[in-house]
Amino acid sequence: MQLPLFPLDVVAFPGMTVPLYVFEARYRRLVRWVLAHEPKRFVLVLGKPAALDAGEPPMHRVGTVMDVVRVEERADGTFEVLAHGQERVAVEPGEREEVPEPDGNTRTLYFTEYVPLPLERHDLNEERVAAWDALEAFRRYADLVFAFDAQRQIDANMPDDPLYQASLVCANLRVPSLSRQVLLEAPSLIERFQLAQKLIDERLTAHAPASETET
Numbered sequence: 001m002q003l004p005l006f007p008l009d010v011v012a013f014p015g016m017t018v019p020l021y022v023f024e025a026r027y028r029r030l031v032r033w034v035l036a037h038e039p040k041r042f043v044l045v046l047g048k049p050a051a052l053d054a055g056e057p058p059m060h061r062v063g064t065v066m067d068v069v070r071v072e073e074r075a076d077g078t079f080e081v082l083a084h085g086q087e088r089v090a091v092e093p094g095e096r097e098e099v100p101e102p103d104g105n106t107r108t109l110y111f112t113e114y115v116p117l118p119l120e121r122h123d124l125n126e127e128r129v130a131a132w133d134a135l136e137a138f139r140r141y142a143d144l145v146f147a148f149d150a151q152r153q154i155d156a157n158m159p160d161d162p163l164y165q166a167s168l169v170c171a172n173l174r175v176p177s178l179s180r181q182v183l184l185e186a187p188s189l190i191e192r193f194q195l196a197q198k199l200i201d202e203r204l205t206a207h208a209p210a211s212e213t214e215t
Contacts, residue, residue: 001113001114002094002095002111002112002113002114003041003042003043003065003089003111003112003114004030004033004034004042004043004109004110004111005042005043005045005057005059005063005091005093005109005110005111005112006020006027006030006042006043006044006045006066007045007046007047007048007057007058007059007110008020008044008045008046008047009046009047009177010044010046010177011046011064011177011180011181011183011184012044012064012066012083012085012171013064013085013166013167013170013171013183013184014064014085014086014087014088014163014164014167015084015085015159015163015164015167015168016064016084016085016167016171017069017082017083017084017085018044018066018082018083018084018085019080019081019082020079020080020081020082020083021078021079021080021081022078022079022080022081023078024101024107025099025100025101025102025107026097026099026101026107026108026109027109028077028078028079029097029099029109030042030109031071031079031081034068035068035071039067040067040068041065041066041067041068041086042065042066042068042083043063043064043065043066043089043091043112044063044064044066044083044085045059045060045062045063045064045091046059046060046063046177046178046180046181047059047060048060057093057108057110059091059093059110060091060181061090061091061092062088062089062090062091062117062181062184062185063088063089063091063112064085064086064087064088064089064184065085065086065087065088065089065114066083066084066085066086067083067084067086068081068082068083069082069083069084070082085167087116087117087118088116088117088118088119088184089112089114089115089116089117090112090115090116090117091112092112092113092115093110093111093112094111094112094113095110095111096108096109096110096111097109097111119163119186119187119188119189119192120187120188120189121188121189122188122189122190124162126190127162127189127190127193128162130162130189130190130193130194131162131165131166131193133193133197134166134169134193134194134196134197134200135158135165135169137197137200137201137204138154138169138172138196138200139151139154140200140204141173141200141203141204142154142172144203144204144207145174145203154168162189162193163189166189166192166193166196169193169196169200170183170184170192170196173196173199173200173203174203175199175203179199182195183195183196183199
């Protein structure tokens, strides 16, 4: 099965809902393609400058399948899309479509084969230990960078499944997109938690008063 690719400066995780404003002609074409097929899906993938991979599609090689929840077409032909993250997949651009733009040029809409790339799962107790450590660090991080009621919001929205707990943490870290991509590409769920905790600890250390970081 082929799915269209939407490269953006966004990394999505399973269970994460993403609002998108779609205005480029090739991605308006993507939306129309999705609406004409079942299930209504595309792959969201982190884009990168074409110069970094000369001759290759300018995107990373791991993305997330997105189920379309809602689409609203505006009077100017653009779309507002709400999409929900499912499993991650290997991005293997193959089929492509050249889409004409208003400026007279054409730009490429890429498609990929649907190649699931599941996370390695380990003993549930081991995953829960890794989740516990990462979540405790995340709560400290949230107290530092979010609103005063962050703890209540975290507890109210925390899922039971460690996979989605990891997604909640990864989606809410204020880190560059490339760091999020590293989290997405983690081989296992435990490693995703460990990498997230490492990023959190680095940021907590950076914000700590000088007296707390002196040795």
